[in-house]
Amino acid sequence: MAETVRAAVQTGPRSIEIREFPRPEIGPDDGLLRVEANGICGSDVETFKGHMGNPDRGPFIPGHEPMGIIEDIGERAAERWGVQPGDRVALEVIVPCRACQHCLTGRYQSCPNRKYGHGVTGIDVEPALWGGFAEYLYLSPGTIVHPIDRSVPVEVAAMFNPLGAGVRWAAQLGGIKLGDTVVVLGAGQRGIACVIAAKAAGAGTIIITGLESDRHKLDLAREFGADHTITVDSKNDTVNTVERIREITNGAMADVVLELTPMAAAPVTDALLSARHGGRVVLAGLKGGKEIPLRTDLIINRALQVFGAFGVDASANEQAIAIIESGRFPLEKLHTHTFGLDDTVKAIETLAGEVPGETAVHVSVHPNS
Numbered sequence: 317m318a319e320t321v322r323a324a325v326q327t328g329p330r331s332i333e334i335r336e337f338p339r340p341e342i343g344p345d346d347g348l349l350r351v352e353a354n355g356i357c358g359s360d361v362e363t364f365k366g367h368m369g370n371p372d373r374g375p376f377i378p379g380h381e382p383m384g385i386i387e388d389i390g391e392r393a394a395e396r397w398g399v400q401p402g403d404r405v406a407l408e409v410i411v412p413c414r415a416c417q418h419c420l421t422g423r424y425q426s427c428p429n430r431k432y433g434h435g436v437t438g439i440d441v442e443p444a445l446w447g448g449f450a451e452y453l454y455l456s457p458g459t460i461v462h463p464i465d466r467s468v469p470v471e472v473a474a475m476f477n478p479l480g481a482g483v484r485w486a487a488q489l490g491g492i493k494l495g496d497t498v499v500v501l502g503a504g505q506r507g508i509a510c511v512i513a514a515k516a517a518g519a520g521t522i523i524i525t526g527l528e529s530d531r532h533k534l535d536l537a538r539e540f541g542a543d544h545t546i547t548v549d550s551k552n553d554t555v556n557t558v559e560r561i562r563e564i565t566n567g568a569m570a571d572v573v574l575e576l577t578p579m580a581a582a583p584v585t586d587a588l589l590s591a592r593h594g595g596r597v598v599l600a601g602l603k604g605g606k607e608i609p610l611r612t613d614l615i616i617n618r619a620l621q622v623f624g625a626f627g628v629d630a631s632a633n634e635q636a637i638a639i640i641e642s643g644r645f646p647l648e649k650l651h652t653h654t655f656g657l658d659d660t661v662k663a664i665e666t667l668a669g670e671v672p673g674e675t676a677v678h679v680s681v682h683p684n685s
Contacts, residue, residue: 318339320337321336321339321451322334322335322336322450322451322657323335323336323444323445323450323657323683324377324378324379324447324449324450324660324681325376326363326364326375326377327375328366329365329366330365330661332378332660337439337444337445338443340443340445340452340454342388342389342390344393345396346390346393346454346457347394347454347459348386348387348388348452348454349382349385349386349405349452349453349454349455350384350386350387350451351382351383351384351450351453351683351684352474352684353384353471353474354379354383354435354447354448354449354680354681355381355474355477355478355679355680356664356679356680356681357477357505357506358504358506358602359602360378360667361668362579362602364661364664364668367604370436373436374439374440375439375440376436376437376447377435377439377445377450378449378660379448379450380409380433380434380435380436381435381476381477382406382434382448383404383405383448383464383476384405384453385402385404386399386400386401387401388401393455397459398463399463403463404464404466404473405461405462405463405464406461406462406464406473406476406477406633407434407448407455407461408460408629409433409434409436410425410427410460410627411430411431411433411434411456411459412424412425412427412430413427413429413430413458416429424460424630425627425629432456434446448683449660450683451683451684460630462630462633462637463637465641468640468641470682471648471678472651474651474678474680475505475509476637476640477628477633478506478509478678479509479513479639479647480628480632480636480637481506481509481600481628481632482506482508482509482510482512482513482514483509483513483628483632483639484627484629485510485513485574485600486498486513486514486517486572486574486598487513487517487635488631489596489625490572490574491572492513492514492519492571492572494517494520495520496514496518496519496520496521496571496572497520497521497523497568497571497572498510498514498521498522498523498571498572498573498574499524499561499570499572499573499574499590500522500524500542500574501524501525501557501574501575501576501577501583501587501590501601502574502577502578503526503527503530503534503545504530504576504677505677505678506576507526507574507576508524508533508536508540510574510576511537511540511541511542512540512541512639512645516639519572521564521565522541523542523543523544523545523561523564524542524544524545525548526547526548527548527549528547528549529669531547532675532677534547536650540645544564546561557583561590569590569591569595570590570591570595571592571595572595573587573595573596573598574587574598574600575600576600577601578601578602578604579603580601580603581603581609584608584610585611585614587599588611588614588622589614591618591620593618594618594620595620595621596622596623597620597621598622650677650678651678652675653666653674653676653678654682655680655682656681656683656685657682657683659681660681663679663680663681664679
């Protein structure tokens with residue numbers, strides 16, 4: 317094996333360059349992952365553009381949805397994670413300390429001691445290989461891994477994170493019950509994943525919104541179980557999202573509303589207005605630090621339950637992987653583009669809709685292809 321590892325390093329807004337790093341030495345408590353694929357999500361796009369993320373962290377290797385094959389692993393790490401060289405695993409973004417009160421009580425996402433994260437830690441932190449846009453990724457002792465069957469096509473296996481978000485946001489935080497009416501604001505890959513999760517949870521009616529440019533995504537959402545689609549920027553007329561939902565539900569409104577739109581303020585109010593009295597609203601669409609007007613009277617007077625969705629936890633990842641391995645849904649229809657490491661910038665721009673003639677849904681970078 318080569319003694320160096322190639323990786324895509326983001327050095328600033330819209331600036332990514334390929335660099336080489338020493339291959340890490342692996343001890344008894346850590347490991348090395350040969351990255352098969354890393355999916356790209358909307359936050360990667362906004363971080364690439366400079367709209368999101370810590371501007372003071374310096375150069376870093378992006379990619380917070382890595383999955384691949386265990387290349388090298390220490391004896392204690394293998395016992396702790398229950399894996400061996402050759403096993404396929406998916407990684408969580410967060411690398412918790414595993415020793416604080418939050419970690420020991422199962423709330424590891426709130427760990428105050430976490431120092432590292434996949435796709436977010438700078439290359440100044442040894443051994444630099446923290447992100448999935450690299451041929452190999454360092455597995456530190458606190459890493460959380462989830463096994464995935466090697467028979468699953470790599471493009472489908474790489475969807476564990478967006479599908480995990482669907483499970484977490486729709487089924488767990490949304491608490492969808494049999495027959496519920498669910499509204500999904502935003503038709504990106506995680507919006508479609510929420511449709512899949514809502515369908516699996518037994519939702520009775522699923523409504524999803526998107527832009528005119530999202531028509532291909534809205535069509536896919538119907539294939540995966542959406543009953544109604546709303547194009548919010550129709551060229552033919554002005555669409556009032558809340559009124560359309562009122563019409564579809566005969567005034568009953570939605571039991572659960574999921575707000576997933578990036579960088580947009582208006583859908584937050586739409587979400588509050590679209591929920592029934594006593595309904596649930598899950599806010600998951602990052603706004604890049606923008607100040608968003610929040611009509612708190614709507615929350616109070618409508619007795620709404622509002623949840624902030626922070627990433628994907630272990631149970632959601634496990635359930636998502638179980639859905640993937642079951643083959644119940646034709647997830648291969650969601651994957652539209654595969655790129656090698658040298659084309660990382662093009663991969664991000666493709667998902668962003670900046671490449672003429674390309675309509676992307678799920679895009680992944682395969683560093684060793």
